[in-house]
Amino acid sequence: MSNNYEERVTMIAAGDLQEFVPFGRDHCKHHPNALNLQLRQLQPASELWSSDGAAGLVGSLQEVTIHEKQKESWLLRRGVSDVGEEVEYDEELYVAGNMVIWSKGSKSQASAVYKAFTVDSPVLQALWCDFTVPQEKSEKVNNGDEVVEKCICILQSSCINVHSVEGKDYIASLPFQVANVWPTKYGLLFERSSTSHEVPLSPPREPLPTMFSMLHPLDEITPLVCKSGAGVFGSARVQYVADYTLRIVFLNEEPSIVMTYDTVQSLHAVWALRRVKPEEQSTVLKFSEQVGTPQHVATSSSLTAHLRSLSKGDSPMASPFQNYSSLHSQSRSVSSPSVHSRSPSISNMAALSRSHSPALGVQSFSGVQRFNFSSNTQSPRRHSVSHSPNSASSDSFLAPETEPIVPELCIDHLWTETIMTMREKNSQASKVFITTDLCGQKFLCFLVESQLQLRCVKFQESNDKSQLIFGSVTNIQAKDAAPVESIDTLLVLEGNGNLVLYSGVVRGVLLSPVPELRDSSKLPDSSYIDDCTFQQLGTFIHAVRDPVHNRVTLELSNSSMVRITIPEIATSELVKRCLQGIKSILPKEIAVQMLVKWYNAYNAPGGPSYHSEWSLFVTCLMNMMGYNTDRLTWTRNLDFEGSLSPVIAPKKARPSETGSDEDWEYLLNSDYHRNLESHPLSRALRLDPLETSFPKDDFSPSLSLDSSTLLFTHIPAIFFVLHLIYEELKLNSLMGEGIRSLVVLLVQLARDLKLEAYIDYYYREYPALVKTSRQTCIIDQAQTGFMHHPSFFSAEPPSIFQWLSSCLKGEGAQPYPYLPGVCERSKLVVLSVALYILGDESAVSNEASHYLFRITSGQRKQQTEQDDNRYSFRHSTSVSNLAEKLVIWMTSVGFTLRDLESLPFGVALPIRDAVYHCREQPASDWPEAVCLLIGRQDLSKQACEGNLAKGKSSVAQGLSSDVPSGAEAEEDDDGMNDMNQEVMSLIWSEDLRVQEVRRLLQSAHPVRVSVVQMPEVSDHEYIEEKENRLLQLCQRTMALPLGRGMFTLFSYHPVPTEPLPIPKLNLTGRAPPRNTTVDLNSGNIDVPPNMACWASFHNGVAAGLKIAPASQIDSAWIVYNKPKNAELANEYAGFLMALGLNGHLTKLATLNIHDYLTKGHEMTSIGLLLGVSAAKLGTMDMAITRLLSIHIPALLPPTSTELDVPHNVQVAAVIGIGLVYQGTAHRHTAEVLLAEIGRPPGPEMEYCTDRESYSLAAGLALGMVCLGHGSNLIGMSDLNVPEQLYQYMVGGHKRFQAGMHREKHKSPSYQIKEGDTINVDVTCPGATLALAMIYLKTNNRSIADWLRAPDTMYLLDFVKPEFLLLRTLARCLILWDDILPNSKWVDSNVPQIIRENSISLHATELPSSEDLNLETLAQAHVYIIAGACLSLGFRFAGSENLAAFNCLFKFAKDFMKCLSAPTASVTGHYNLETCLSVVLLSLAMVMAGSGNLKVLQLCRFMHKKTGGEMNYGFHLAHHMALGLLFLGGGRYSLSTSDSSIAALLCALYPHFPIHSSDNRYHLQALRHLYVLAAEPRLLVPVDVDTNTPCYTLLEVTYKGTQWYEETTEELMAPTLLPELHLLKQIRVKGPRYWELLIDLSKGTHQLKSILSKDGILYVKLRAGQLSYKEDPMGWRSLLAQAVTHRNSETRAFKPETISAFTSDPALLSFADYFCKPAVNMGQKQEILDLFSSILYECVTRENPEMLPAYIAIDQAVRILERKEMSETFELWQIKLVLEFLAPEATRRG
Secondary structure (H helix, E strand, O other), rough: HHHHHHHHHHHHEOOOOOOHHHHHHHHHOOOOHHHHHHHHHHHHHHHHHOOOHHHHHHHOOOOOHHHHHHHHEEEEEEOOOOOOEEEEEEEEEEEEEEEEEEEEEEEOOOOOEEEEEEOOOOOOEEEEEEEEOOOOOOOOOOOOEEEEEEEEEEEOOEEEEEOOOOOOOEEEEEOOEEEEEEEOOOOOOEOOOOOOOOOOOOOOOOOOOOOOOOOOOOOOEEEEEEEEEEOOOOOOEEEEOOOOOEEEEEEOOOOOOEEEEEEEOOOOEEEEEOOOOHHHHHHHHHOOOOOOOHHHHOOOHHHHHHHHHHHHHOOOOOOOOOOOOOOOOHOOOOOOOOOOOOOOOOOHHHHHOOOOOHHOOOOOEEEEEHOOOOOOOOOOOOHHHHOOOOOHHHHHHHHHOOOOOOOEEEEEEEOOOOOOOOOOOOOOOOOEEEEEOOOEEEEEEEHHHOOOOOOOOEEEEOOOOOOOOEEOOOOEEOOEEEEHHHOOOEEEEEEOOOEEEEEEEEEEEEEEEHHHHOOOOOOOOOOOOOOOOHHHHOOEEEEEEEEHHHHHEEEOOOOOOOEEEEEEEOOOHHHHHHHHHHHHHHHHHHHHHHHHHHHHOOOOOOOOOOOOHHHHHHHHHHHOOOOOOOOOHHHHHHHOOOOOOOHHHHHHHHHHHOHHHHHHHHHHHHHHHHHHHHHHHHHOOOOOOOOOOOHHHHHHHHHHHOOOOHHHHHHHHHHHHHHHHHHOOOOOHHHHHHHHHHHHHHHHHHHHHOOHHHHHHHHHHHHHHHOOOOOOOOOOOHOOOOOOOOOOOOOOOOOOOHHHHHHHHHOOOOOEEEOOOOOOHHHOOOOOHHHHHOOOHHHHOOOOHHHHHHOOOHOOOOOOOOOOHHOOOOOOOOOOOOHHHHHHHHOOOHHHHHHHHHHOOOHHHHEEEEHHHHOOOOOOOOOHHHHHHOOHHHHHHHHHHHOOOOOOOOOHHHHHHOOOOOEEEEEEEOOOOOOHHHHHHHHOOOOOHHHHHHEEEOOOEEEOOOOOOOOOOOOOHHHHHHHHHHHHHHHHHHHHHHHHHHHHOOOOOOOOHHHHEEEEEEEOOEOOOEEEEEEEHHOOOOOOOOHHHHHHHHHHHEEEEEEEEOOOHHHHHHHHOOOOOOHHHHHHHHHHHHHHHHOOOOOOHHHHHHHHHHHHHHHHHHHHHHHHHHOOOOOEEEEEHHHHHHOOOOOOOOOOOOOOOOHHHHHHHHHHHHHHHOOOOOOOHHHHHHHHHOOOOOOOOOOOHHHHHHHHHHHHHHHHHOOOOOOOOOOOHHHHHHHHHHHHHHOOOOOOOOOHHHHHHHOOOOOOOOOOOOOOOHHHHHHHHHHHHOOOOOOHEEEHOOOOOOOOHHHHHOOOHHHHHHHHHHHHHHOHHHHHOOOOHHHHOOOHHHHHHOOOOOOOOOOOOOOHHHHHHHHHHHHHHHHHHHHHHHOOOOOOOOHHHHHHHHHHHHHHHHHHHHHHHHHHHHHHHHHHHHHHHHHHHOOOOOOOHHHHHHHHHHHHEEEOEEEHHHHHHHHHHHHHHHHHHHOOEEOOHOOOHHHHHOOOOOOOOOOOOOOOOHHHHHHHHHHHHEOOEEEEEEEEEOOOOOEEEEEEEEEOOOOOOOOEEEEEEEEEEEHHHEEEEEEEEEEEEEEEEHHHHHHHHHHHHHHHOOOOOEOOOOOOOOOOOOOOHHHHHHHHHHHHOOOOHHHOOHHHHHOOOOHHOOOOOHHHHOOOOOOOOHHHHHHHHHHHHHHHHHHHOOOOHHHHHHHHHHHHHHHHHHHOOOOOHHHHHHHHHHHHHHHHHHHOO
């Protein structure tokens, strides 16, 4: 019987088998390009399938020309999913003709084409390759600095196409014929196909490189370098790979190695492939030291001498590239010192560099041609060169031009085959692969088909992991072979057609694919016997190919193919664990043999079912230990208990048909009988226990062990390992069954090894199980000596629970033994208890040696601690306490919630305790995994969003309501439909202010023109009157877009396939009552020409500013938006400027920028120049500087042609320079701009119009360049910047104009008489603001005193009152810290003379005075106050400071009273309106983004005022104020950083245009620069469960400053946060939401990234709480709290109310099924109450995960009460719980 079994074991059954046809072949037939593939149908199939070895080209046909037959080939690989985890399907890359088809599929899911490519010429090869794209440093990529592009490469004869998965495609042309291409870790590797003319010629000539690398399709193809062993002088030589006898036969990515075959010596060699080190590059490119002039080197003697020195080898190595040009006639360039080289270099490669111009009289070798190795060149003998007529002359030209190609990759020699005597010529390996044996040793196997040999070389990493060490070669006779990765074996096809599995070089199992062949319809269906193999069928296996994971294809001799699956080593978790443990403890050789034997037994044909796998394992293992399992009762019974498959059972024991006594004995000894005896039923029935007569031979010595078996000597080691696995399994509550099975085996071994302590231990753990087995086996004393007792074997059984218990009690404990890789959970529990209970923080930081004791088999001492590098958790998070440390460490080793749930409740309690502490007060910057473990979905979602790439976050899409409501859809777009209504309705929930703002700012509908027709007015005059009224209203309409741009700032993500909708600017009106249209173009009245020019520009900007900076748009889309008709050109100009302001213009191609500027359209140039400058703010970008300089005469060299640049474009360019150089204090720029402030009108009047705006722009630009640098302007002291500016401000004699442009300014203007003094009216504003910006926030008193308002009447008469506004503003900005938000401070800026004599703002009649000019005083007074107010606005911009608001509001009211007072005429209406507008803007700055109602009412009041003094400029100011108030729909606010203030000064310059095309004092386009000061500061809490925005209480803590202590205030979010640099921390406050702390002292980048992604902060409602929307006052939640505090009567808790507390479906259904009372409950009522109170506690305390633990404790206690405990597992758990809580209780007590 046993013989039969043994013999049968050597053959195993392969798993399911199916016919294989490459999917692509079928797809090709239906491909549109299929006509040329019909050829294939004519060929007999068998011819298609000869196997060509090269691993990459599997399946292509050898020696068949393309004309004869269509080649086809394919590759298979393991499926790679997008995220990168392994998936169970194959990917196939099929090549035929011009087509490549990439498909995915497996036996469980149908194949589908993923991509199909068709190219122009036949495909030579297709392969997958990953390219790495190194990122620039600016992009902060945390996970290393490179991005991997997964690509597919298609090789044609002249080029290679690369297509990436993301959709990029590249075409790289190939400069030579490629024989083969290989994917590497770094990129592609090419082999040049060598042609016959390259045989070595008699004169020595350096060969050309044969191998090249390309690291990215956009990179150059560079030659490969090799570093081989010692040269002549014993140093390693570095040279090009130029040996055409070397062929690559195999290339592997990990480890990165290349295998080559030398066709001359017939030897294989292995090389390591790596990047070149810089010193090797320089060695290879080293230039010649023999410097000489071309003339004397050209003499033949010195040349040959030189050549000889090369060939002798005193140089590192003859250079492979020495002379290309010898292949090309007449282009020799030998001797110029910089080109010629002695060392390996690319001397002439260099000569053929890209930089050549063909004009040098030399053939141009740029690009591809420098590799053009054509064979028709003149005979390449070297010495003939010196006679070439133009050699010397061409050299002198070539020398400076050359540029070598730098090699990228290098191969290091690792190993070469030993030379054998019998060596056939053609023994090139046809297939190479790397395989691992069952014990993890690696082999490189290569198949030499000609000798039917598979040669396997063992290799391993050296200890420092720097290199690979190769061992000896083992030959296996084989016809073909393939690795089976998943089970670490290889499949060998032997010469006789058998398939054999080898593990490494240990011969394993015959594979019989028979039993399942019946499924394959193609094979002839004959009746066959159990044991038949392929041979009887007349087909035999011809080859194996395409191994993927555990699947492999067999090619049969009848040319069909079948794909088989090789079975796994073990499926049950328990057996896998035991095998892994035993394997790790045995010597490798024995381990491999043991595993092979097990594999045989397990996979015998008709192998076991899942249940009996354990029984089979025990039998197999004990047999190998020397037990006779047939004689041992319990192992014998194992076979009958497990449901053995019918194949094995009859062979194991064929019982006689009639019963026998043994059967009865068996029944009596069965577990079932024993359990029945102890059952209460048998006592009730008074059954007498039956005496079982034990089989006699139980105690007979025949049960001794056979000491000759494989594992006999290792029994103690195996026993100890199994015991540790037993302890490990106790930590997994799901493995209870396995533990009981394992105990039986352990008890048997412990008895036989006479280990009393262990027997006692097991007896205590499982009394019922241990009592039953009594059979011992005698181990001969003599043989005990042979047993190997390992050093780690301990007499006391290690117990994990005992260890934990002593830790909890605070007693010391021995280090706990653990097996690396097997007992990971024990290790985790031990270390976490050491950390959390013992408080030893070093436990998890180092190798944790004093708690754990590692067990390895003796021979593996040298293994370094390799699994500890996983614990290097980035300590970016400062961890305050142990609980946090524990949780963070556990996630870093990959511990998840599921693992926690399967820990027994006693062991899990300390960990749950730590988790609960962390959940209460987490840090906001923990990684996602930690947040998942502690059960804070709000945080984990936040962390997850944070990791997404920039772009639209998933919630932003959820939040922005893109679909306009029905009412809006009908009307034409007013440009405000894309606002995020949901968030705005939360911010302003009580009223309709947002609709009101939309009404005020829309400019797409006609306005209402109501003029009453007086009786005396004729109809014609009436029409004129209406049109004049419309003209007045249009002044307002044209000012609206500016405000609308502010309101809709960054609120929209455009669709890349549609142009951006720009709402039209409607300048018509409707007159009531008949609603007739009023139009300005009727010709009845004079309308200014080009009136709407700038208005449509602003309209374009407003539309463009809707685009959020995170949107995905590209150059093509920007150009695609260009309007067809010319009328809209101005809008497009504005659109371009807007794209610059939100940072998208950097994507516009330089070509297009150039294209737009050459059109010469003034507006487009303005928009574009300002846009690109804003996008490149402060970068000093050279390209943009050049672009701007063309438009600024002062930056061009004096001799350059004068370009006729429109004035406004010059202004824009000057501001552009300021933006690009912002804050850089660049000297040359500053010098030019300083001179430009006082640029005189030229002699030809070229600069005389609108000089003011140019001077102002130069001043603003100068201020930006030197922004905030104050007195420490490095290297500019000689420019005297402040003094020069002071002079520009107050006037005086012109200085002599230094610099390049003095020629231009020598002759005075012919029409404007300025004399030699400075025209202060032109230069003053620019100079004043420049001073303000240079000394911004420096508190420099001396400069500030220059800017004081004059305090004598005489001096006051010299200054324009308007300039006093600027001076006051400038002075306050310099004395930044002195600004106080009260009216007293504002008044303190007014000089005494004005204060005493001027009219107060409230006066009703004029004081009379002769000697004072009241008008001057009154104007000076209002302007100074306006200036002070404006500075107050800057100081408190975006702060919503209440004091500042009240103060400014008071002044706004005062100015409005003044306007209606009789005294207004003295001050002048215009002046008062200007001042009022300035104060209104200041108010809006302070309240930016807040939508304050009082300011909104002021703005609306001003909106209604039309006519009279209200011109275009004032409307502009009022609507800018309105826009600022609702900046970005309430999402944005203003910043007070230096650069923001500079931008706001440009945007809010307090001189407003008079009419819509007025740019005299200030370029209108600059009004939009406010964007540069806007920053997102709205925090929107989003409920993580419903994904909707909600209200949350925030507690904001300010850092202390000189004005106030550290303070805390509460805000109800969604709210605008104060500026981040003022804050210390923000926390979401309870009690309704889980607390969450964002600590800004660690840095603001985290909060900044939240705010930039629409400010979404995830929050989670606590149990029993309602959101503020549902329950604003918190009364409904009080009810819930009342339940919480009433503990006496828990039954009052109705399960229905649970839904108020939790949304967890598991808890809801628990309440439903376990806590609902039913009729006549009886004694179950008690359990019901218990469950209700448990549920209640879990829910209100918010630790629902404790529910299973509570119930487990309850069950354990009940079992104890009923005295039914058959194992002590639960007892231990309760003990651990009590021990954990004991110190807690004493602490509390």
